[in-house]
Amino acid sequence: MKSWQQSWRQLFLFGLLALTLSGCGMRELSALQPQGPVAAMQFDLMKLSASIMIGVFIVVMLILTYVLIRYRKRPGQEGIPKQVEGSHTLEIIWTVIPFLLLIVMAVPTVTTGFTLGKEYNKDEALQVRVTAHQFWWEFEYPDLGVSTAQDLVLPVNQKVQFTLTSADVMHAFWIPALGGKIDTNPGLENKMWLQADRTGVFYGKCAELCGASHALMDFKVDVLEQDEFAAWAEKMKGVQSAEPAAPASANAVQGQQIFEKSCLGCHAVAGKGGKLGPNLTNFADRQRVAGIMPNDAEHLAKWLRDPQKEKPGNNMPNLNLSEDQINSLVEYMSTLKVQEIKR
Amino acid sequence: MSAHASHAPKRSGIADWLTTVDHKKIGILYLIAGGIFFLAGGLEALLIRLQLMYPELQVVGAKTFNELITMHGTTMIFLAAMPVIFALMNAIVPLQIGARDVAFPFVNALGFWLFFFGGVLINTSWFLGGAPDAGWTSYATLALNQYSGFGIDFYVLGLQIAGLGTLIGGINFLVTIINMRAPGMTFMRMPLFTWASFVTSGLILFAFPAITVGLVLLMFDRLFGAAFFNPDAGGNVVIWQHLFWIFGHPEVYILILPAFGIISEVVSTFSRKRLFGYSSMVFATALIGFLGFMVWAHHMFTTGMGPIANTLFGLATMLIAVPTGIKIFNWLLTMWGGQIRFPTANLFAVGFIPTFTIGGMTGVMLAVPPADYQYHDSYFVVAHFHYVIVGGLVFGLFAGLYYWWPKMFGKMLNETLGKWNFWTFFIGFHLTFFPQHFLGLMGMPRRVFTYLAGQGLELGNFISTIGVFGMTIGTILFLVNAYVSAKSSKRAPADPWDGRTLEWSIPSPPPEYNFAQTPLVRGLDALWVEKMAGNKGMTYAEPLGSIHMPNGSFLPFIMSLGLFIAGYGFMYHNYVVVGIGMVITFGCMLMRSLKDDPGYHIEPDEIEEKGVKA
Numbered sequence: 001m002k003s004w005q006q007s008w009r010q011l012f013l014f015g016l017l018a019l020t021l022s023g024c025g026m027r028e029l030s031a032l033q034p035q036g037p038v039a040a041m042q043f044d045l046m047k048l049s050a051s052i053m054i055g056v057f058i059v060v061m062l063i064l065t066y067v068l069i070r071y072r073k074r075p076g077q078e079g080i081p082k083q084v085e086g087s088h089t090l091e092i093i094w095t096v097i098p099f100l101l102l103i104v105m106a107v108p109t110v111t112t113g114f115t116l117g118k119e120y121n122k123d124e125a126l127q128v129r130v131t132a133h134q135f136w137w138e139f140e141y142p143d144l145g146v147s148t149a150q151d152l153v154l155p156v157n158q159k160v161q162f163t164l165t166s167a168d169v170m171h172a173f174w175i176p177a178l179g180g181k182i183d184t185n186p187g188l189e190n191k192m193w194l195q196a197d198r199t200g201v202f203y204g205k206c207a208e209l210c211g212a213s214h215a216l217m218d219f220k221v222d223v224l225e226q227d228e229f230a231a232w233a234e235k236m237k238g239v240q241s242a243e244p245a246a247p248a249s250a251n252a253v254q255g256q257q258i259f260e261k262s263c264l265g266c267h268a269v270a271g272k273g274g275k276l277g278p279n280l281t282n283f284a285d286r287q288r289v290a291g292i293m294p295n296d297a298e299h300l301a302k303w304l305r306d307p308q309k310e311k312p313g314n315n316m317p318n319l320n321l322s323e324d325q326i327n328s329l330v331e332y333m334s335t336l337k338v339q340e341i342k343r
Numbered sequence: 344m345s346a347h348a349s350h351a352p353k354r355s356g357i358a359d360w361l362t363t364v365d366h367k368k369i370g371i372l373y374l375i376a377g378g379i380f381f382l383a384g385g386l387e388a389l390l391i392r393l394q395l396m397y398p399e400l401q402v403v404g405a406k407t408f409n410e411l412i413t414m415h416g417t418t419m420i421f422l423a424a425m426p427v428i429f430a431l432m433n434a435i436v437p438l439q440i441g442a443r444d445v446a447f448p449f450v451n452a453l454g455f456w457l458f459f460f461g462g463v464l465i466n467t468s469w470f471l472g473g474a475p476d477a478g479w480t481s482y483a484t485l486a487l488n489q490y491s492g493f494g495i496d497f498y499v500l501g502l503q504i505a506g507l508g509t510l511i512g513g514i515n516f517l518v519t520i521i522n523m524r525a526p527g528m529t530f531m532r533m534p535l536f537t538w539a540s541f542v543t544s545g546l547i548l549f550a551f552p553a554i555t556v557g558l559v560l561l562m563f564d565r566l567f568g569a570a571f572f573n574p575d576a577g578g579n580v581v582i583w584q585h586l587f588w589i590f591g592h593p594e595v596y597i598l599i600l601p602a603f604g605i606i607s608e609v610v611s612t613f614s615r616k617r618l619f620g621y622s623s624m625v626f627a628t629a630l631i632g633f634l635g636f637m638v639w640a641h642h643m644f645t646t647g648m649g650p651i652a653n654t655l656f657g658l659a660t661m662l663i664a665v666p667t668g669i670k671i672f673n674w675l676l677t678m679w680g681g682q683i684r685f686p687t688a689n690l691f692a693v694g695f696i697p698t699f700t701i702g703g704m705t706g707v708m709l710a711v712p713p714a715d716y717q718y719h720d721s722y723f724v725v726a727h728f729h730y731v732i733v734g735g736l737v738f739g740l741f742a743g744l745y746y747w748w749p750k751m752f753g754k755m756l757n758e759t760l761g762k763w764n765f766w767t768f769f770i771g772f773h774l775t776f777f778p779q780h781f782l783g784l785m786g787m788p789r790r791v792f793t794y795l796a797g798q799g800l801e802l803g804n805f806i807s808t809i810g811v812f813g814m815t816i817g818t819i820l821f822l823v824n825a826y827v828s829a830k831s832s833k834r835a836p837a838d839p840w841d842g843r844t845l846e847w848s849i850p851s852p853p854p855e856y857n858f859a860q861t862p863l864v865r866g867l868d869a870l871w872v873e874k875m876a877g878n879k880g881m882t883y884a885e886p887l888g889s890i891h892m893p894n895g896s897f898l899p900f901i902m903s904l905g906l907f908i909a910g911y912g913f914m915y916h917n918y919v920v921v922g923i924g925m926v927i928t929f930g931c932m933l934m935r936s937l938k939d940d941p942g943y944h945i946e947p948d949e950i951e952e953k954g955v956k957a
Binding site (some may be wrong): 024025026029030031032039041042045046049050053054056057060061063064067068071072073074077080081082083084085086087090091094095098099102105106109110112113114116117134168169170172174176177179180181182183185186187188190191203205206207208209210211212213214215216218292312313 | 406482485490491579581615616617620621645647657658661662664669671672673678679682683684685693697711713714719720721781784785786788789790793795799800875
């Protein structure tokens with residue numbers, strides 16, 4: 001009997017452990033493993049409200065279980081149960097206690113709400129301007145004179161003040177591990193601040209239905225040491241003002257020519273080119289092709305063959321490139337680097 | 344139809360159903376139409392979950408997926424949940440207050456046909472160039488011409504037509520409940536389901552105009568080139584959200600309050616006890632309805648309203664937990680000290696309590712704006728509102744259907760099948776939606792047609808899809824049950840559950856005039872009062888006399904058909920078709936206004952004859 005109980009207890013503990021380990025998701029993506037003060041404050045509020053609510057739930061379940069067992073109709077039971085009208089005492093109890101519990105929740109709700117609603121100027125926080133597009137993200141650092149897309153590069157342990165808008169439909173900017181989301185509304189600007197407490201890569205997502213490829217509107221947040229970030233910003237700025245160096249191989253030079261002819265109308269590189277598509281200045285540094293596929297030659301070629309197949313409804317047309325052209329483009333684009341990231 | 348016909352012009356078969364103004368038959372029409380739309384919405388849900396079973400699947404494409412989620416939400420809320428609620432309201436409310444019909448039987452039929460044609464119009468989009476794909480909330484910008492297809496026009500026009508039906512249905516029930524109560528049926532003696540229907544109808548009256556305004560503005564933007572929501576032309580994209588949620592949040596209570604009413608009736612009957620704290624239950628219902636209008640912006644915490652508005656709307660939202668808590672504890676205390684029986688109706692009611700409590704709990708969690716920045720538009724929200732709408736409303740509707748089926752159809756539903764129905768649906772439901780709370784917190788946004796492998800989202804999605812099969816089996820078992828019951832020749836007794844309220848004092852199904860003699864109500868739980876006084880049935884407030892009945896009419900059907908036709912005219916910019924449709928509709932209105940229709944009478948000898956048969 002005893003060993004039976006023990007093995008059940010072990011099984012229970014093991015199950016609980018497995019649940020907690022798998023139940024919190026990936027550190028890079030999950031709101032349950034906060035990686036910065038904003039996400040931590042939000043996680044604290046979640047824990048507080050969830051604990052109060054689970055307490056209420058346990059009370060409800062205890063009463064329900066008791067009632068269902070104790071007062072089920074037994075065979076042969078006759079007679080009419082007492083018809084109780086109500087009880088003022090009980091009703092006051094279950095009006096007042098929830099009210100008090102709500103006050104416990106309300107206080108940190110108000111304080112955190114205003115803490116998160118603060119706006120920081122450029123002396124207090126790094127300013128980043130986010131513009132959402134169908135289905136990619138544009139990031140500008142107005143005080144640094146740097147502009148990039150898809151991979152948001154941030155310094156560790158520093159507040160970042162975002163100003164967000166959209167170029168087309170509504171989107172929502174969400175980096176669960178660093179903090180909650182805010183909508184990007186066309187024609188309007190929203191503000192939000194975040195901070196990362198550790199370096200590494202975090203996953204960002206669009207959280208507002210924005211069209212066919214809403215699910216694929218992912219981005220990455222690359223959090224660097226502060227000096228690394230400063231160096232990155234310097235290099236980006238340098239590249240954007242200088243003439244790009246000619247690529248080394250003949251194939252890449254050919255790729256560059258194709259790029260200038262077919263791509264530059266929409267995609268900027270080193271300060272030149274259009275703004276309809278993502279800026280590709282540091283394309284080869286980025287984690288992903290189009291935010292979703294691993295950034296390697298194979299996947300980039302796949303993207304160039306048919307962008308609509310990989311990300312339905314996006315604004316990039318199929319350029320009908322030959323395999324040779326794709327090959328040259330891939331080689332050229334792999335030279336678009338500004339940093340050596342340690343991964 | 345002569346002016347003083349004493350006999351109904353008998354129509355049979357399909358003509359009878361197309362012309363009926365009898366609230367009981369309209370209730371069945373609502374149930375059948377709502378049921379068919381429920382199956383369509385369920386099929387869409389099944390496809391959604393199959394697509395998300397594994398990462399990066401290609402069961403349906405990205406655009407089709409967005410059409411599926413849009414149609415699933417729109418269908419389930421407007422075309423399945425609301426009509427089935429109206430089915431029960433129609434079938435039961437007049438009986439519970441001792442009335443012979445609703446206040447405006449003709450308008451009642453018109454409400455049904457408007458809803459029906461609106462719903463059909465939206466669903467024809469599947470065959471006419473693609474369904475709407477901007478989500479059931481249809482947020483402008485995405486719903487504007489530049490960014491979405493033709494499908495949104497079906498949403499805009501179909502919902503206006505269906506919404507008109509709902510609005511006049513709501514007004515009809517307000518008037519009915521205020522004016523048609525039997526002698527002695529004071530407001531504070533009305534059964535809780537009638538109270539809930541009353542408050543819900545009030546909410547419909549005030550909430551539906553808001554979405555109608557929104558839909559009209561969106562229609563002008565889409566069809567006639569206006570720019571209310573177009574930022575490039577000076578429009579504002581956030582206004583749609585406000586209009587939508589000023590309707591949308593009360594809509595949640597429009598849906599859930601009738602379920603609260605049903606649970607109150609079922610729990611009380613099957614505990615053989617009067618409802619604990621009746622007056623506080625009534626007060627809580629009204630308070631929830633009132634507060635429901637004060638909190639719409641909690642759907643918009645991430646829109647960028649700023650911390651002051653967010654905090655105020657958050658705190659107001661939390662307050663709703665108090666009356667909701669009162670209800671849950673009153674149900675528990677109703678069972679306390681009773682003799683609880685567990686037919687399927689009560690299984691659903693008892694299953695409702697923990698399930699809805701979880702939905703309410705996550706609701707309070709969502710009312711904390713800073714935490715909501717994480718929950719918002721993630722699968723956490725999907726889990727929350729399915730706990731409320733499926734775990735709350737649909738469980739309540741199943742409880743109500745199993746409870747009132749004998750009264751509506753005169754046949755019992757099979758209890759063994761019913762128990763299988765409950766357990767498969769209950770387990771399937773929790774398997775489907777419980778893991779979604781965690782998926783949301785682990786970083787899965789809602790309305791995504793796929794998710795990438797290796798982001799820790801595989802297991803939860805897989806379990807969730809498995810759960811859907813349970814819910815599917817449960818729904819199929821219900822259909823089988825309805826079929827078996829229809830085929831069986833066994834007739835249901837007038838009062839199969841030892842009922843407490845007026846509807847159980849008359850035969851199942853009730854005769855067309857409901858009450859041969861209007862009953863005299865002598866207390867809360869009118870029938871129970873008589874039972875306790877040792878009486879065999881109700882005492883009557885009038886002698887047996889001739890009963891005035893309304894005539895059936897084709898006009899509601901044709902009037903709605905006219906708007907249906909005009910809807911296509913608007914969408915295809917074909918103003919001849921618009922004209923034809925409008926002529927039909929306004930012609931019917933003119934006919935209705937100019938032609939006297941005094942109805943007919945059923946004489947006492949006929950009633951006695953029928954009374955013997957029933």
